[in-house]
Amino acid sequence: MAISISLTVNGSPVTADVQAHTLLVHFIRDTLRLTGTHVGCDTAQCGACTVHMNGRAVKACNVLAVQADGANITTIEGLAAASDGALHPMQAAFRECHGLQCGFCTPGMVMSAVALVAQTPDASADDIRRQLDGNLCRCTGYHNIVKAVLQGAAAMKQSAEQSAALEPAAPAAIR
The missing domain is CATH 1.10.150.120 ([2Fe-2S]-binding domain)
Known part of the structure; x- marks a missing residue:
């Protein structure tokens, strides 16, 4: 059974249907195709999947996508907000x-x-x-x-x- 979620990712609104067990890291990588967020251990030990959720660093392999409903997510791709391509x-x-x-x-x-x-x-x-x-x-x-x-x-x-x-x-x- 799919659950509808709405969130903001890197400043853009996103609405999608996800399975209840979908991890935020897999939603970011597989659904949104933002592959800068890496899957390392799937146990919240390595930190390769760290993103910002409502301004706080979280390990996206330890958060369900449905828990991010209504959240503001920033990935590595959204960190440098400059339109000129300048790095953060x-x-x-x-x-x-x-x-x-x-x-x-x-x-x-x-x-x-x-x-x-x-x-x-x-x-x-x-x-x-x-x-x-x-x-x-x-x-x-x-x-x-x-x-x-x-x-x-x-x-x-x-x-x-x-x-x-x-x-x-x-x-x-x-x-």
Whole structure:
């Protein structure tokens, strides 16, 4: 028996019929064809399937698609919102710091790192190591991953400051 769900994925509304047992990761990959979200372990151990659900990092192999009904989902494909093709600051930092080797873990690592920095903008290297504990890298590129997250955090902070500076000032109160 199919269940109808409606959600927003990468800013676009999506409505689909899914089986009650369909995992969010399989819905994203198989139904929506967004294959940047990887299937690694199907047990929520490796973090390769990490996406943002309502702004929070979740392992999509541990969430049923029906549980995402009404949710706002962001995948690695939706992270860089720039129409000019520019990477998100965290994606750029992973590239610049060689925070990837085979690339299998990279989408999940980037999604987890963005959520981490949103919660803890000034995270230390030790904080990053602890928080990314649920994401596994088969190639043992952790040193460069931590370096990338630190650089990405600084770039995200700078980008936020620049955006705030460009916003028009609130009008002065009329007396």
